[in-house]
Amino acid sequence: MVNLWLQLLRLRKPLTTVARRTGLSRLGAFNETWTFLILAVLVVYFTLAAPGKFLTTYDLTQIATNAAIYLVLGVGMTFVIITAGIDLSVGSILVLSAVLSAEYTVHHGGxxxxxxxxxxxxxxxxxxxxxxxxxxxxxxxxxKVPPLIVTLGGFGAALGIAEIVTKGEDPTGAVSSKLQESIGFGKLFGQIPWLVVIAFVMTVVFALVLARTRFGLHTYAIGSNPEAARRAGVAVDRQLITVYALTGLLCGLGAVMWLAYFGTTSIAGHATDNLTVITAVVLGGASLIGGRGSVLGTVIGVFIPAVLSTGLIIIGVQQYWQDVTIGAVLVLAVYLDQLRRRRREHA
Known part of the structure; x- marks a missing residue:
């Protein structure tokens, strides 16, 4: 680890996000702070707009449960975006994983x-x-195909295969009642949904991986300057394959969680998952140009769309406007990211 640091620091074009750890920590803390403030403002607004209806124990449980699957997907997306990549296929990978899992269940007891x-x-x-x-x-x-093209193609291909396998219809008897009764509807100590527990564990594990391990350091290095990382001894190609494989693995886990909770593959219900997840990660402070981001920021970012959706439903806003709002939030987040980057460049 020490040798890697020395090599990185000796490069002609040093990796700012890796070399200046203090600056990175401060910047990360700033991003997480302003994102948390946005979340707090939304909570206060909906509480005042719908007194007695928002922020009840039931609402909090539902928000956490609904956010759990997107949080698992968001953790993987965080790694991808830090490498200056993107993954538009997360929803389709979830669908394909759920469909193949469901097909096995259908033919082995339903x-x-x-x-x-x-x-x-x-x-x-x-x-x-x-x-x-x-x-x-x-x-x-x-x-060397751009991530945007690869994952856009993956988005269509995975969904297409899922529809071919099922003929476009969600299979019946696709989920074991044992899975639903335990993971889907069960609660730890009778209080905390297991879906939330799983999401929490994944978040903690991969937050530590990103912040404390060589794998995390290499991820930041590639996003900051892939050529410099390669010259410093980082196996860039292997790292990228692993990062995208990790994201796919977490999509598979998300599929299991989805089946357990909803009891169906919901083939047509994941078209905007990529939008929701990317919005959460960018809101959490990750930069689309790579080299910056944190799992903690993603956690906060995931709850913003979740609170938005729940709050808008409670105050009677139609579902279509919820999608418009989330899209607008993504554009705003990217715009703020650009402003922060310009200020750092002129500092």
Missing amino acids: AGSGWGAVLVSSLIALVTGLLWGALQGWLVAKA
């Missing part, structure tokens, strides 16, 4: 299947996501 079938179907979802993500990573790293 809703009445046992824990053996649950385990195998869950592994199918995880492996499907992992392999699809690794393939996209290989195309980005080895074939």
Whole structure:
């Protein structure tokens, strides 16, 4: 680790985000602070706009549960965006993973299947996501196809395969009742939904990976300056493949969580997942030009769309306007990111 730091610092064009750790920490703290303030303002607004209806115990549980799956996807997206990449296919990977998992369940007991079938179907979802993500990573790293094109193609291809397998219809008997009763509707100590627990564990694990390990350091280095990282000894291609594979794996986990909670593959219900997840990560302070971001920021960013959606429903705003609002929030987040970058360049 020490040798890597010395090599990075000796480069002609040093990696700012890696070399200036103090500045990175301060910048990260600033991003997370202003994002948290936005979240707090939204909570206060909806509380005042719908007194007694918003921020109830039921609402808090629902917001956390609804945000759990997007948080798992957002963790993977954070790594991708830090490398200056993008993944538009997360929703489709989730769908494909869910469909292949569901098809196994349908042919091995359906809703009445046992824990053996649950385990195998869950592994199918995880492996499907992992392999699809690794393939996209290989195309980005080895074939040198831009991430936007690779994942846009992956978005359509994964969804298309899912529709071919199911003939465009959500299969019946796709989820074991055991999975739904435990992971889907069960609660730790009778209070905390298991979906929230799973999302929390994934968040903590990968936050530590990003902030405290060589893998995290290499991820930041590639996003800051891939050529300099390569000259410093970082296996850039392997790192990129691993990052995209990780994102796919987390999409597979998201598929298991979705099946457990909703009991269906919802083939047509994930068209805007990429928008929601990218919005959350960028709101959390990650830069689309790479080299900056944090899992903590993503956690805060995920809850902004979640609170927005719940609050708008409570005050009677139509679903269509919710999508418009989330899209506008993404544009605003990117604009603020550009302003911060320009100020740093002129500082």
